[in-house]
Amino acid sequence: MDTQEEILITRACKGDVEAFAQLYQDVYKDLFRFALYTLGDPADAEDVVSDTVADAFATIHKLRNASAFRSWIFKILTNKCKMVLKCYTQRPYELDSEIHMPDRNYAEIQDVRNAFAKLSTNERFILSLTVFAGYSNEEAAKILHIKSGTLRSIKSRAMDKMEADLSVS
Numbered sequence: 001m002d003t004q005e006e007i008l009i010t011r012a013c014k015g016d017v018e019a020f021a022q023l024y025q026d027v028y029k030d031l032f033r034f035a036l037y038t039l040g041d042p043a044d045a046e047d048v049v050s051d052t053v054a055d056a057f058a059t060i061h062k063l064r065n066a067s068a069f070r071s072w073i074f075k076i077l078t079n080k081c082k083m084v085l086k087c088y089t090q091r092p093y094e095l096d097s098e099i100h101m102p103d104r105n106y107a108e109i110q111d112v113r114n115a116f117a118k119l120s121t122n123e124r125f126i127l128s129l130t131v132f133a134g135y136s137n138e139e140a141a142k143i144l145h146i147k148s149g150t151l152r153s154i155k156s157r158a159m160d161k162m163e164a165d166l167s168v169s
Helices: 004-013 017-039 042-062 066-088 106-117 121-132 137-144 148-168
Strands: none
Touching (some): 106 148
């Protein structure tokens, strides 16, 4: 028996714009959360999600398995994020001095961000999905098209790296 999502995917594959809009509405928060934690910039996250959805809409007719929709759209998003991250290395980064945030331990937050930034792109994707976006290891492995055991190993090493880096700080 088909789930409601699979029915929507099947309709979207046949060109039903309303079905695709419903799918988008259902997955938007997860896409945005992943992009935000991966890129760290809300505007860039919105841009890559928009690009992802546009590409997904244009190519959804090629989707062969309705149950693979989430992993398929996250694969598109992952590739878009990778392209943006490559651009980050080529542009200078300036902090906006006008940003007002509630009282926090900024040194501690910056230490965590620095430790996270030292991780490889793959490690950041895995932690973004499992720690920040709330996906299980199995779900994240499916999204990234890797084995669950491999994901757990990479995640464990990444967490150990961050812990070691933070204990030195």
